[in-house]
Structure formats: C-alpha cells, structure tokens
Amino acid sequence: MRTLLFIIQKEFLQIFRNRGMLPIIFVVPIVQLLILVNAATFEMKSIKVSVVDLDLSSSSRKLISKYEGSPFYKVVQTTFSNDEAMEFMQSGKVDIIIRIPNGFERQLVRENHAKVQFVINAINQAVAGLSSAYSTSILIDFNRELMQDWLSPSQMAGLKNIQTDYSYWYNPKLNYKTYMVPGILVLLVTIIGLLLSGMNIVREKEIGTIEQINVTPIRKIQFIAGKLTPFWIIALFELAFGLTIGKLVFDIPMVGNLWLIFMSGGVYLFVILSVGLLVSTVTNTQQQSMLVTFFFMVVFILMSGLFTSIESMPDWAQKLDRLNPLMYFIKIMRMVLLKGSAFADISPHFWSLVVFAIILSSLAVWRYRKVA
Amino acid sequence: MSAILVEHIAKHFGTVKALDDISFSVDKGELFGFIGPDGAGKTTLFRILTTLIIPDQGKATVNGLDVVKDYRKIRQDIGYMPGRFSLYSDLSVEENLNFYATVFGTTVAGNYDLIRDIYVQIEPFKKRKAGKLSGGMKQKLALCCALIHKPSVLVLDEPTTGVDAVSRLEFWEMLKRLKESGITIVVATPYMDEAGLCDRIALIQDGNIMAISTPSEVIKKYPNSLYSVKSDDIFSLLNDLRKFPDVHTVFAFGQAAHVSFKPGQSAGSSLQDYLQAKGHSGIIISPVQANIEDCFMELMIK
Numbered sequence: 001m002r003t004l005l006f007i008i009q010k011e012f013l014q015i016f017r018n019r020g021m022l023p024i025i026f027v028v029p030i031v032q033l034l035i036l037v038n039a040a041t042f043e044m045k046s047i048k049v050s051v052v053d054l055d056l057s058s059s060s061r062k063l064i065s066k067y068e069g070s071p072f073y074k075v076v077q078t079t080f081s082n083d084e085a086m087e088f089m090q091s092g093k094v095d096i097i098i099r100i101p102n103g104f105e106r107q108l109v110r111e112n113h114a115k116v117q118f119v120i121n122a123i124n125q126a127v128a129g130l131s132s133a134y135s136t137s138i139l140i141d142f143n144r145e146l147m148q149d150w151l152s153p154s155q156m157a158g159l160k161n162i163q164t165d166y167s168y169w170y171n172p173k174l175n176y177k178t179y180m181v182p183g184i185l186v187l188l189v190t191i192i193g194l195l196l197s198g199m200n201i202v203r204e205k206e207i208g209t210i211e212q213i214n215v216t217p218i219r220k221i222q223f224i225a226g227k228l229t230p231f232w233i234i235a236l237f238e239l240a241f242g243l244t245i246g247k248l249v250f251d252i253p254m255v256g257n258l259w260l261i262f263m264s265g266g267v268y269l270f271v272i273l274s275v276g277l278l279v280s281t282v283t284n285t286q287q288q289s290m291l292v293t294f295f296f297m298v299v300f301i302l303m304s305g306l307f308t309s310i311e312s313m314p315d316w317a318q319k320l321d322r323l324n325p326l327m328y329f330i331k332i333m334r335m336v337l338l339k340g341s342a343f344a345d346i347s348p349h350f351w352s353l354v355v356f357a358i359i360l361s362s363l364a365v366w367r368y369r370k371v372a
Numbered sequence: 373m374s375a376i377l378v379e380h381i382a383k384h385f386g387t388v389k390a391l392d393d394i395s396f397s398v399d400k401g402e403l404f405g406f407i408g409p410d411g412a413g414k415t416t417l418f419r420i421l422t423t424l425i426i427p428d429q430g431k432a433t434v435n436g437l438d439v440v441k442d443y444r445k446i447r448q449d450i451g452y453m454p455g456r457f458s459l460y461s462d463l464s465v466e467e468n469l470n471f472y473a474t475v476f477g478t479t480v481a482g483n484y485d486l487i488r489d490i491y492v493q494i495e496p497f498k499k500r501k502a503g504k505l506s507g508g509m510k511q512k513l514a515l516c517c518a519l520i521h522k523p524s525v526l527v528l529d530e531p532t533t534g535v536d537a538v539s540r541l542e543f544w545e546m547l548k549r550l551k552e553s554g555i556t557i558v559v560a561t562p563y564m565d566e567a568g569l570c571d572r573i574a575l576i577q578d579g580n581i582m583a584i585s586t587p588s589e590v591i592k593k594y595p596n597s598l599y600s601v602k603s604d605d606i607f608s609l610l611n612d613l614r615k616f617p618d619v620h621t622v623f624a625f626g627q628a629a630h631v632s633f634k635p636g637q638s639a640g641s642s643l644q645d646y647l648q649a650k651g652h653s654g655i656i657i658s659p660v661q662a663n664i665e666d667c668f669m670e671l672m673i674k
Contacts (some may be wrong), residue, residue, distance in 0.1 A: 004473040010463070017462055211518070212458040215422045216475045217447045 003218060005225025012202075015230060024196070029188050029238055035257045036187075041222040046242050047131050050077040050085040057100050057105035057306065063116070063142050067098065072134055085119075095121045096131055097223030108146070110181065143254075170338045178253060181246040182333035183306040186326060188242055189235045190300070193269050195292050197231040198276035202289040205280075220369055228273045235269050237264065267353045268329040274360035275325075281367040300326045373436055375400045375525055376421065377558035381430035383416055384553060390416040392579040394658070398558060398572075403551045406560040406571030407664065413579040414560035418529050421558070422452040423440040432629065434525055446610060448476070451523035453514045461503025465494055465513055468502050475520035487516045490546055504637075508539030515546065526550065526617065528559040530673060544569050564665040575668055582671040594662035594670060596620055596632040601643075603652040612650045616643060623669055630666060 015021050049067055052062050055204050067073045073096075088094045097119035107114040112314040118135050122128035144163075171178050202225075213223060239262070246252040275296065283289040300309075303317065304326035310318060321327050327347040335341035335349075343350070376398040383391040391413045398404045406414045420432060421427045423443035432439045459468045469491075473480045482616050484491070494512050497505065502513060511531055518526060518549065528547075533541040548610050551571075553558055559570070567573045567587055570632045574584045582588055606627065613622045613631050620632045631643075662670075 003475055003477070010460075010467075011472050012469065014460065014462055055614070208454065208456045208458040208459070209460055210458075211424065211454045211473075212452070213475075214424055215447055215450065215452040217444065217477075218475050231629070360602065 004222050004226050004229075007218070008229050009228040011227060017236070021196075025192070025234060025238065026241075028191075029242050030245060032188055033181065033184055034249065035241060035249060036184050045072065046074040047096060047127075047134075048076045048094045049074055050079065050086050050097045051075055052079055052082060052089050052097060052099045054080060054102040055104035057144075059105040059108060060100045063100065063139075064098070066138050066142055067135075068135075070138060072131075084244050089119065089121060095127070096135065098135070115229055125127065162180050163358060164256055177250045178295075178338060179334070181252045181339050183249050183304070183330050184328045185239060185242040185246065186304070186333055187301060189265065189269065189308065190241050190272055190297065190326060191271035192235045192238050193231055194276045194279075194297060195236075195290065196276075196325065197273050198279040198283075198293050199286045200231070201227055202283055202286050203278035206285050221365065224277060224365065228260075228277065231276075232238075232266075232269050232273060234267060235272075239265050252337065254337055256336035257353070258338050260343060260346065261306050262330060264332045264336075264350055264353065267350070267357055268325060270357040271325045271353060274357065274364045277364040278360065278367060281364065300324050303327065304330050305367045306330055325353060327355050328356075373400070374398060375402070376404075376434055376558065376578070377548075378417075378421075378430070378432045379430055381420060381427045381432055383413075383418070383420065383425070385416075385425050391404050391420075391427070391618060394449060394579070394581055395430075396574055396581060396650070398556060399558055399591055401554050403547060403557045403569075403571045404631075405567055406576050407486050407562075407563055407564060407567045407571040407573050407668065408416065411578075412576045414576060415529055416579075417576075418452070418558070422450055423447060437570050448521070451518035451521070453518045453526075453531055455487075455533065457502075457510050457514060459510075459514060459631055460501050461518060463500055464499050466498040468513065468629050469516055469642070470518040473520045478521050483522045485521055485647050486522055486550075487519050489549060490519075490607035491516050498548060507597065508535050508542075511535055511539070512546075515543075519550070523555065524557070525556045527537045528557065530560050530562065532561060532563065560567045561616075561640045564663070564668060567664040573664070575671055577672060581669070582617070590664060590667050591662050594668065595635050596662075597635070597638050597642050598662050598666060599631045599633075599643075599648075600625070600628045600656075600658050600660045602653040602654070602656040603647065607653065609647070609652060611650070612647065616646055621673065622670060623666075625665070630660070632666070643673070 008245050026143050051067075052063060053063055064075070066076050074093055077085065079085055082099070085094070085097045085099075089097060097117075099113060099117040099119065101117070104114050104116070116139065118132060120128045120132055204213065204227075243254070243261070245259070247254065276293070279289055279296075283292055303310075303313075303324050305321075306326075310321055310327065313321065319321075332341075332346045332349050335346055339345075374397040376396075377576050378397065380392045381391055382389075394413075394417065406412075415421060416425070420439060423439050423446050426440055434481070435449060437446050437449075439446060443514050453666070460471070463471065469480055473483070490512050494505070494509050494516070498511065501621060502510065505513060515531070518528075535543065538671055540563075547557055547559065548569075559566075561567070570587065572584065572586050573590065575582045575590070575608055582613055583593075599621075601609065601613065606624070606629065610629055613619060613629055616631075618633060618637050620634050620637075621630075622632075623630050643655060644655060
C-alpha cells in the first residue's frame with residue numbers, strides 16, 4: 001500500500017512537470033466545451049430561400065410571407081427566372097428554392113388544388129430532411145388558414161381535422177447546448193483517460209525505465225494501479241471542472257443527483273483506463289499507442305450517440321453499440337442531468353458499465369502480466 | 373555456496389540463439405566480468421539473472437534462489453544497472469534516488485554509507501533533472517539507485533559504455549570499493565582493458581562461454597608466440613605480414629601490429645629481412661606478453 005502511494009506520488013510529480021500535460025488537462029477542456037458545444041449544432045437557423053413566384057397573386061404572396069415570417073427562413077432572392085434561382089443554388093447562396101407556378105391561385109379556387117415545388121439542396125441530408133419537414137409544416141398551416149378563410153363555420157365543423165401541438169419535455173426550449181454539453185463532457189473524460197493513460201505506460205517501455213522498475217519488488221498490479229490512479233483522479237476532476245463550466249457558461253440543467261454522475265463516471269473511467277492499459281500491452285511506442293487509441297476513439301465516438309441518434313442507426317449497428325462504453329455513459333449523463341433520473345432508471349446502463357469494467361480490467365491485467 | 377550458479381542455460385529469440393547451454397558460477401564477494409563483443413549474449417544472460425526473462429532451459433540461482441520460482445525474493449536482493457540509462461529523466465537526481473529507496477521499503481539515509489563515496493560526487497547536482505546529467509554522472513546516479521537497497525549481488529550491464537576514459541577509471545575504482553564491502557559484482561563490458569580489473573572473467577561470444585578464468589590465467593594459457601611489429605606505414609605492414617610464411621594471426625593493435633606464430637615457430641630474424649625487402653622503414657619487432665584481447669582473438673578463431 002505504501003509502495004502504491006509512492007508510485008502515485010511519483011506519477012503526479014511527473015505529470016505536473018510535463019509542460020505539455022498541464023495545458024492538455026486545463027486548457028483543452030475549456031476550449032473543447034466552448035468551441036464544440038457552440039459549433040457542433042444541428043439547430044436550423046436562417047435557411048436561405050430563393051422564391052420564384054410566377055403567380056404574383058394574393059395567395060402566393062400570403063404563402064411567401066409565411067416563410068418570411070418564420071425564424072428558420074431567410075428569403076435571400078426573389079426572381080422570376082428558374083435559371084437564376086438554380087444559379088444561386090449552384091453557387092451555394094440558397095438552400096431551398098420555393099417555386100410557385102403561374103395560375104397557382106386560379107387553380108386553387110377553381111379546381112380546389114394547386115401545386116408548389118420545393119427544390120432542396122441535399123448535400124447535407126440531415127439539414128435537407130429538416131428543411132423539407134419545416135417547409136411542409138408551413139404549407140399545412142397555410143392550407144388550414146385557407147380553409148378557415150373560404151369555408152363557412154358550418155362547413156368547417158363538418159371537416160375532420162387533427163391538429164398537432166407539441167410540448168417538449170426535459171428540454172422545453174429545444175436548446176441544443178443542453179443536449180450537447182453532457183455528451184462533450186464524456187468525450188473529454190474519455191480523451192484524458194484513454195489517450196494519456198495508454199501513452200503513459202508505453203512511455204516507460206519506450207524509454208526503458210520499465211526495465212529498472214521490473215527488477216524492484218514492485219508488483220505489476222501495484223505498478224498498474226499506481227500508473228492509472230492519477231489519471232482516474234485527473235479525469236474525475238476534469239468531469240467536475242467541465243460540469244462547472246457547463247453550469248456557469250451554458251447554464252445546463254442539473255436536475256438529477258450529481259453523485260450518480262460521479263459514481264457512474266468512476267466506473268466508466270475504470271473501463272476506459274482498462275482499455276488504455278490493454279492498448280499499452282499491444283504497443284511498444286507512444287506513436288503506435290496513439291494510433292491504436294485514435295482508431296478506437298473515432299469508432300466509439302461516432303457510434304456513441306453524441307452527434308447522431310442511436311435509435312436511427314440500423315439494427316445491427318444498435319446491437320454492436322451495446323459494446324460501446326461511451327454510449328452508456330452519455331445516456332447516463334443525459335438522463336441524470338436533464339431528466340433527473342434516479343439510480344433505478346440508469347441501473348441497466350450502470351450495471352453494463354460495471355460488467356465492462358470487470359471484463360476489460362481482468363483482460364488488461366492478464367495481458368499485461370503475460371507481456372511485460 | 374556460490375552467489376550465482378548457472379547450469380545449462382539456453383535462450384532463443386525466434387530463430388536467433390542468444391545463449392547456448394551456458395554454465396558458470398560466481399563466488400560470494402567476487403568481481404566477475406563478462407567480456408565479449410556486442411551481440412554475444414551478455415545482456416540476455418543478465419536479464420535472466422535479474423528475473424526479467426525466463427530461460428528456455430537450464431537452471432539459474434542467485435544466492436541459492438531460483439530465478440524463475442523465487443523471482444520475488446531475488447528482486448529484493450539484487451541491484452541491476454541496465455546498459456541503457458533507465459532512470460526517470462524528468463525527475464531530479466534526488467527524486468530518483470528517493471523513489472528507488474522507497475520502492476525497496478528503505479530510505480536514502482538508511483543505506484547512505486554504501487553510496488556515500490559515489491553520491492558526494494553528484495550531490496552538487498541533486499536538484500538537476502536526471503536527463504540533463506552528463507554520461508558519467510548518469511552512470512553514477514544509476515549505480516546509486518542500484519545500490520540504495522543494499523543488494524548482496526550487483527549486476528552491471530556495460531556500465532562504462534559511452535563514458536569517457538577518466539570516468540571509466542573512476543567507475544572501476546568505485547566497483548573495487550564496493551567489492552571490499554562484500555558485494556558480489558557481475559559486470560559486462562566490451563572493453564578488453566577492463567578485463568584485467570576483474571577477479572575472474574568469462575570470454576563470451578555468440579552465446580557461448582569460450583573461457584572462464586582469472587585474467588592472468590587466461591593470459592598464461594595463450595599458446596602462441598607473439599610479437600609487436602611497428603613500421604611507418606601500418607596499413608601495408610598489416611597486408612605484408614599476412615603474406616609472411618608460417619604467420620598465424622595478424623591484428624592491428626593501436627599503432628602496432630600483433631603478429632602471432634603457432635607454438636614451436638617463431639619470427640626470428642627472417643621477419644626483419646622480409647619487411648625490409650618489402651620496403652618498410654622504421655621497423656621495430658619486439659616479443660610481447662599477450663593481453664586479454666589477444667587471447668580473445670585467439671579463442672575466436674578456434
């Protein structure tokens with residue numbers, strides 16, 4: 001036990017003496033939170049619209065005014081030429097072209113139906129899908145108003161009509177940052193835990209100090225624990241630090257019990273440090289270690305549900321994602337912080353992490369003993 | 373009882389035979405040297421003795437403890453200085469020493485007697501990072517760290533490689549003093565001139581021990597008659613000597629050539645005439661006592 005403490009003390013001494021390390025520990029999280037959370041947004045604001053109104057009737061103008069009035073759209077071009085509108089689309093100046101054909105109002109009155117065309121830039125399919133949905137909902141709204149204008153109340157009563165109203169729970173203002181901050185925090189903690197710990201052990205191999213350590217009575221398990229504990233502490237500190245920034249800068253809600261966050265965080269880090277240790281047993285230089293961790297990290301992060309919803313992944317990917325520890329911790333973070341989930345709610349995810357921790361740490365220690 | 377006893381140790385790395393059926397023993401309090409070129413198997417042997425790797429076959433004991441079964445006990449009792457500087461270069465001299473003292477469950481003050489002579493030389497730099505020390509200082513610090521737990525056996529892998537001549541001499545002086553305090557020392561070196569400073573030496577080549585004896589005994593066993601030959605043009609001298617009839621070996625040795633003849637044959641005056649005929653000037657031929665390097669060369673061609 002005493003030996004362990006000395007190793008931990010030595011590790012901290014080395015970590016804080018490393019000039020590259022302190023900025024990584026303190027500056028990177030701030031920068032990442034401030035930049036990533038503000039930049040990585042799917043929120044749709046000011047979709048650029050080109051209007052090709054060939055009808056110029058009161059109905060067409062009324063429809064256009066609905067787009068102009070919406071906070072999501074910004075009409076940047078009004079033209080009578082399709083080609084001009086397409087040019088704008090080509091050069092990326094507009095995202096969507098709304099084309100109202102000549103005779104739009106006449107058809108609407110005489111034949112009870114008329115057509116409008118949306119041309120949508122689908123290079124980013126997520127944005128395209130959203131703007132088409134928004135556009136359609138505006139059109140439906142417009143349609144309903146038309147009916148109200150033209151039909152008598154008795155006729156209206158005869159029509160069956162379902163109206164939809166939304167109430168957004170857990171994130172009433174649909175604030176994207178509220179959703180992102182907990183996820184980005186997990187990312188941060190993962191980077192600290194995985195990258196730094198994996199590299200740190202390999203470093204001893206690379207510069208040969210492990211040779212001198214191995215002839216001392218230090219047991220392997222003491223050495224591993226002594227190496228990993230500092231990063232466990234630093235990463236948990238990072239979590240607290242990040243939560244503070246999240247609260248102060250982004251005012252993210254913290255509905256649930258923070259102890260649940262730290263308890264799950266502790267287990268999650270155990271998993272991540274085990275992965276780091278595992279990587280260090282299969283690599284010999286810091287460079288190799290970095291490449292291997294980077295590969296795992298990209299897969300883990302992209303499949304973690306941080307940026308994309310897990311529910312919309314194909315079935316096999318969702319099944320595969322059960323092996324992704326990041327996914328569980330991001331879920332726990334969001335559930336506890338936004339929803340105020342109690343232990344009973346997060347327990348399936350929590351116990352999954354515990355199982356991961358047990359399996360991966362025993363695997364890593366076993367590999368480590370065999371290799372070094 | 374021997375401090376180190378090795379019986380029929382062999383170790384392969386893939387298809388490379390690093391050690392091939394090696395046996396020897398080192399007595400308590402002995403200064404034992406392994407002399408051999410790079411790649412002879414010295415480091416592999418030392419790594420087996422210090423319980424870092426397991427031999428493919430054979431048995432080795434340190435203080436009667438088996439290197440495979442009792443590795444944990446051995447580690448308490450052995451000091452190892454790897455050939456490559458293996459201390460923490462981002463920790464200071466003092467911090468390194470303290471760290472190694474604590475992991476052995478002792479303190480620097482507790483065993484200060486043993487390292488005092490060495491430590492006073494690096495003490496002025498105790499706040500300096502180990503990575504910023506000169507080569508000789510690094511070796512001294514490494515020796516301090518290897519001694520801090522008062523080991524009974526000290527294993528040094530090429531401690532003087534890359535160290536200047538003065539520091540090398542100093543280092544061997546330190547080893548002699550350590551030996552006097554009863555520590556068994558096993559040292560590997562590629563420098564033949566250091567061999568004479570050991571109590572006994574083993575000449576090792578390609579994973580085989582070619583001879584084990586005291587340095588003087590090794591020299592005494594040198595079978596050939598040996599001459600040192602000098603002339604003004606050393607390069608053509610070597611070529612011409614090789615063509616001389618009955619000559620056994622010719623090696624460059626500093627500014628001279630060492631020429632050996634098989635037992636019963638000698639150079640006589642004909643060599644002088646031969647070289648003169650070849651147009652050499654400033655010829656000096658003198659019989660010399662073989663040194664360790666000559667013996668090593670002789671054993672190598674066998």
